[in-house]
Amino acid sequence: MRRARIALRRGSVFGAGVFGLLLLSFSAGSAQAYPQFQFSSGTQRCAQCHYSPAGFGLLTAWGRDEAADTISAKGGDGGFLHGLVTLPSALALGGDIRYAAIENAVGGTRSPEFATFPMQAELYARAALGETGFSLYVAGGIRGITRDVNGSFASHLTSVISREHYAMWKPSASGPYARVGRFYAPYGLRLAEHVYFVRRYSGFNLYEETYNASGGYLAENWEVHVTAFTPPPKSFPDSLQSVGMRASGGAAYGELRFASTALLGVQSRVAINSEQRLIQGGVVGKLWLDAAKVLAMGELDLQRRDVTLAAKTGYNQSITYLGLNFFPVKGLMAAVVYERFQEDLRVISTARSAFDIEVSVFPYAHMEVMLFGRYQYSGSGAADGDTGSLGMLQLHYYL
Amino acid sequence: MTGNHDRGSRRRPLLVLSIAAGLAAGAGCGGQDDTRPATWNYISTAIIQPGCATANCHSLIAQRSGVRLDQVSTGWDSLVTRNFVIPGDPAASSLMSLLQGEGTRRMPPDYPLASDDIDLISRWIMGGANK
Numbered sequence: 001m002r003r004a005r006i007a008l009r010r011g012s013v014f015g016a017g018v019f020g021l022l023l024l025s026f027s028a029g030s031a032q033a034y035p036q037f038q039f040s041s042g043t044q045r046c047a048q049c050h051y052s053p054a055g056f057g058l059l060t061a062w063g064r065d066e067a068a069d070t071i072s073a074k075g076g077d078g079g080f081l082h083g084l085v086t087l088p089s090a091l092a093l094g095g096d097i098r099y100a101a102i103e104n105a106v107g108g109t110r111s112p113e114f115a116t117f118p119m120q121a122e123l124y125a126r127a128a129l130g131e132t133g134f135s136l137y138v139a140g141g142i143r144g145i146t147r148d149v150n151g152s153f154a155s156h157l158t159s160v161i162s163r164e165h166y167a168m169w170k171p172s173a174s175g176p177y178a179r180v181g182r183f184y185a186p187y188g189l190r191l192a193e194h195v196y197f198v199r200r201y202s203g204f205n206l207y208e209e210t211y212n213a214s215g216g217y218l219a220e221n222w223e224v225h226v227t228a229f230t231p232p233p234k235s236f237p238d239s240l241q242s243v244g245m246r247a248s249g250g251a252a253y254g255e256l257r258f259a260s261t262a263l264l265g266v267q268s269r270v271a272i273n274s275e276q277r278l279i280q281g282g283v284v285g286k287l288w289l290d291a292a293k294v295l296a297m298g299e300l301d302l303q304r305r306d307v308t309l310a311a312k313t314g315y316n317q318s319i320t321y322l323g324l325n326f327f328p329v330k331g332l333m334a335a336v337v338y339e340r341f342q343e344d345l346r347v348i349s350t351a352r353s354a355f356d357i358e359v360s361v362f363p364y365a366h367m368e369v370m371l372f373g374r375y376q377y378s379g380s381g382a383a384d385g386d387t388g389s390l391g392m393l394q395l396h397y398y399l
Numbered sequence: 400m401t402g403n404h405d406r407g408s409r410r411r412p413l414l415v416l417s418i419a420a421g422l423a424a425g426a427g428c429g430g431q432d433d434t435r436p437a438t439w440n441y442i443s444t445a446i447i448q449p450g451c452a453t454a455n456c457h458s459l460i461a462q463r464s465g466v467r468l469d470q471v472s473t474g475w476d477s478l479v480t481r482n483f484v485i486p487g488d489p490a491a492s493s494l495m496s497l498l499q500g501e502g503t504r505r506m507p508p509d510y511p512l513a514s515d516d517i518d519l520i521s522r523w524i525m526g527g528a529n530k
Binding site for chain 2: 111245
């Protein structure tokens with residue numbers, strides 16, 4: 001057991017205080033996955049740190065230890081509520097709370113805008129059913145919004161929402177698994193921030209989780225995930241609904257890892273609704289340069305979108321992500337990213353490009369301060385439209 | 400063995416740069432002439448849905464200001480039957496003011512549309528804003 005117990009008492013008091021704040025300001029906003037930690041933290045597979053076989057959501061005991069001992073500058077106890085409560089081995093609980101402040105400039109007479117808002121507050125529970133390999137998982141919070149309706153804090157909070165709930169059979173850390181329920185189909189880099197183009201424009205934007213039947217195989221140096229998905233029926237309440245294209249289809253993702261320092265992933269997805277068909281394919285790559293403490297990450301997706309209504313039309317799109325993540329000292333992660341979304345490959349001025357800087361500081365276990373900056377433009381620059389910028393400060397605490 | 404490892408290490412930055420160049424080049428193609436159709440089917444799926452029908456804006460579950468833009472059919476109904484679009488008259492259509500941020504918060508609020516996208520929507524309105 002590598003968990004440090006030194007900060008237990010101080011952390012427990014802090015944890016209880018934050019738990020109280022959490023109850024006051026639930027909102028389910030951002031996801032919680034850090035693909036930057038694959039290889040850079042010494043772990044090979046997302047499922048080592050997350051119960052989900054492809055990452056996202058509740059941390060395993062190993063993941064909690066890694067978050068405290070390997071990732072946080074001053075360490076601490078990464079356990080639930082800083083170790084204040086010892087849960088039965090079959091039960092895992094957790095939660096995330098994020099509060100954000102943004103300054104957003106897009107041109108026009110009322111720009112820039114400044115907003116503070118509850119970005120995420122969710123609780124997670126996972127129960128294992130004996131030694132059968134079966135488990136149940138549920139995440140829930142209250143849906144928060146960036147731009148309030150009437151200026152009050154309460155108007156940032158709308159309905160209850162459960163973005164993930166599923167039953168899973170996963171008898172061991174490696175080998176086959178099957179999962180049924182609501183979650184994102186494994187696809188792409190699976191970044192935490194939904195503003196990244198590879199999430200926003202590929203069917204994985206905020207609240208676009210679908211209902212899935214998924215399965216796959218996790219091996220030491222490779223893994224594969226195959227998913228059939230469908231949107232929630234319209235009769236479902238808002239708390240179980242998803243947004244976006246609301247399509248049915250299938251997705252496949254496979255990755256091959258090399259020498260614990262690199263991976264190559266390939267992926268494909270087909271999504272169909274009553275109005276359009278989206279066919280996607282892409283590649284994902286990561287390379288860890290240990291001497292420089294740099295992780296290079298990239299994703300390229302090509303998409304064919306066809307409108308299938310009476311007046312048919314079709315066009316091709318591309319989405320690119322190129323990022324360099326630096327880990328100069330323990331507790332600090334900094335990234336520079338170039339992104340591009342080509343809305344229609346026939347017209348270069350419809351390209352949307354962004355340069356991002358993301359800096360995360362992890363001072364103690366359970367805590368993160370994140371700064372994000374973006375400069376974006378259309379086509380080749382100001383000649384093709386107004387430029388935009390986004391600055392964000394995010395405070396993150398997990399139970 | 401050590402020599403091979405060293406050579407591999409030296410090649411890695413080149414590999415990263417090669418992949419990066421390939422990704423950037425592959426994503427950067429396209430021409431200058433706007434040959435896209437000024438039709439609602441195209442505008443809805445290529446521009447409006449990805450930009451406006453996001454989680455807490457004009458999606459199924461949010462429908463801010465009573466506007467839902469996540470489908471071709473409901474999007475047209477929201478904009479045209481509620482007079483955000485005045486067929487044949489872009490200058491009188493409040494949608495154009497919103498997209499350009501004239502006297503109001505710009506839409507979408509998180510990025511400015513490309514000039515060619517705004518022009519395409521203007522041409523669709525000028526052509527009658529047909530469904």
